[in-house]
Amino acid sequence: xxxxxxxxxxxxxxxxxxxxxxxxxxxxxxxxxxxxxxxxxxxxxxxxxxxxxxxxxxxxxxxxxxxxxxxxxxxxxxxxxxxxxxxxxxxxxxxxxxxxxxxxxxxxxxxxxxxxxxxxxxxxxxxxxxxxxxxxxxxxxxxxxxxxxxxxxxxxxxxxxxxxxxxxxxxxxxxxxxxxxxxxxxxxxxxxxxxxxxxxxxxxxxxxxxxxxxxxxxxxxxxxxxxxxxxxxxxxxxxxxxxxxxxxxxxxxxxxxxxxxxx
Amino acid sequence: xxxxxxxxxxxxxxxxxxxxxxxxxxxxxxxxxxxxxxxxxxxxxxxxxxxxxxxxxxxxxxxxxx
Numbered sequence: 001x002x003x004x005x006x007x008x009x010x011x012x013x014x015x016x017x018x019x020x021x022x023x024x025x026x027x028x029x030x031x032x033x034x035x036x037x038x039x040x041x042x043x044x045x046x047x048x049x050x051x052x053x054x055x056x057x058x059x060x061x062x063x064x065x066x067x068x069x070x071x072x073x074x075x076x077x078x079x080x081x082x083x084x085x086x087x088x089x090x091x092x093x094x095x096x097x098x099x100x101x102x103x104x105x106x107x108x109x110x111x112x113x114x115x116x117x118x119x120x121x122x123x124x125x126x127x128x129x130x131x132x133x134x135x136x137x138x139x140x141x142x143x144x145x146x147x148x149x150x151x152x153x154x155x156x157x158x159x160x161x162x163x164x165x166x167x168x169x170x171x172x173x174x175x176x177x178x179x180x181x182x183x184x185x186x187x188x189x190x191x192x193x194x195x196x197x198x199x200x201x202x203x204x205x206x207x208x209x210x211x212x213x214x215x216x217x218x219x220x221x222x223x224x225x226x227x228x229x230x231x232x233x234x235x236x237x238x239x240x241x242x243x244x245x246x247x248x249x250x251x252x253x254x255x256x257x258x259x260x261x262x263x
Numbered sequence: 264x265x266x267x268x269x270x271x272x273x274x275x276x277x278x279x280x281x282x283x284x285x286x287x288x289x290x291x292x293x294x295x296x297x298x299x300x301x302x303x304x305x306x307x308x309x310x311x312x313x314x315x316x317x318x319x320x321x322x323x324x325x326x327x328x329x
Contacts, residue, residue: 025329035327050328051296053269053321059289064325080328093303094323097296165329192329214329 009242011209013046013187014103014135014156016074020045021204022234023076023189025214029223032067038217039068041227046074048105048212050081051091051098065100075100076137079107083118085125092129104129105159105191105212106138115165119146123153130154139191142176144183157186159212162203163193166215170199174206181207197226197233204237205245267319281309284320295324 010019024044029035039047047068055061065075077095079088085108092104108125110118117140129136135156140146142160150158160180163169170193171177181188187209194200194213203211211234220226266273266284277287281304285291297304298321304312314320 026327027329029327048329049325051323052326054290054293054295054324056269056271056273056288056290056322059293063294064327065294075325077325078328090298090301090303094296094298094321095325097303097305098294098323098325099296099306100325212329 009238011187013137013209018045018074018210020234021208021210021238022200022230023048023210023212024217024227024230025212026064026068027214028218032062032064034223035064036067038223038227039073041224041231042217043231044073046076048076048078048214051077051079051095070100074103076103076105078105078139079125081109082107083109085121085128088121088125089128089132092134093132096134102133103135103156104137106136117141117161119143122146123149126150126155127153137189142173142180144176144179147180147188148183151184151186155186157189157209158184159189159191161192162190162199165192166219167193168195168216168219169193170195171202171206174202177203177206177208197229200230200233201237201240204234205241207241264314265316266314267317269320269322275314279314281312281314281320284314285309285322288322290322293324295322297322 010017020043022042022044023046024042025048026035079091082088088108096102108118108121110116122138126136126138137157137159138150138155139159147158162171189210189212190203190208191212194216200211217223217226264275266275277283281297300319
């Protein structure tokens with residue numbers, strides 16, 4: 001697929017250069033084959049995975065990393081399901097030991113119903129992980145103060161939510177995202193809450209570095225079609241951002257010449 | 264020897280090291296990580312790390328997630 005995006009439009013994350021601004025999760029797909037196919041269609045270079053107990057009663061089960069291979073993708077383990085800083089740090093240490101590097105998506109959840117992050121525990125865990133040598137990408141509320149604190153403790157990016165995880169509500173507070181963009185000197189990645197292609201395009205139009213999603217693709221009626229739609233949307237939004245949109249005006253501005261009309 | 268592996272009580276009679284346990288569970292050679300009593304044990308230490316009665320282990324790997 002040919003895209004209008006400039007070849008040199010890339011961004012740096014934890015010392016590595018990426019071209020695709022779409023980061024995708026691997027949860028909720030029908031099977032590993034579908035996961036692999038959908039992720040290929042998104043064009044993503046970074047994929048998130050979760051850390052869970054091995055099924056010790058059936059060790060022959062297939063492994064996700066046989067389908068989403070670390071030679072092709074940057075594997076980004078998450079700490080989803082952790083409710084304390086301690087559990088999140090333990091999970092990151094386990095993930096690093098499993099051999100996919102030191103980049104981690106930090107989530108410390110504060111409420112099981114809305115899955116909003118526990119901000120103080122997230123900052124605490126982030127500080128400890130940075131000290132331990134991790135490149136930390138924290139999932140956080142769309143709160144400029146929390147984002148600033150995470151940047152100050154040394155996070156490699158900040159990842160404000162668009163809306164609650166899996167809600168599909170899109171970017172609920174673009175003005176907060178704009179403030180976060182203005183103040184941050186690390187990449188700003190919108191994480192969670194995207195519902196459809198226009199939401200992803202909007203994140204890019206705001207100037208976000210990247211957008212991270214899972215349910216919007218895996219939960220669509222046709223995940224493969226939505227994977228392609230998100231790929232196109234992120235490129236469209238990014239290209240529009242680079243193109244520089246027109247200003248918003250209250251009154252009309254004619255597109256056709258207003259002189260030399262017939263008498 | 265009594266161990267707690269991934270939250271389940273297990274009777275284990277094999278070689279009392281982490282490597283021995285993984286071998287008995289059919290998990291040798293898989294991409295995974297191991298915690299012994301809440302501390303991660305590096306792969307290079309699996310052969311030399313002895314297990315004792317009532318040790319608690321977490322054996323994890325990567326699954327789909329967002």
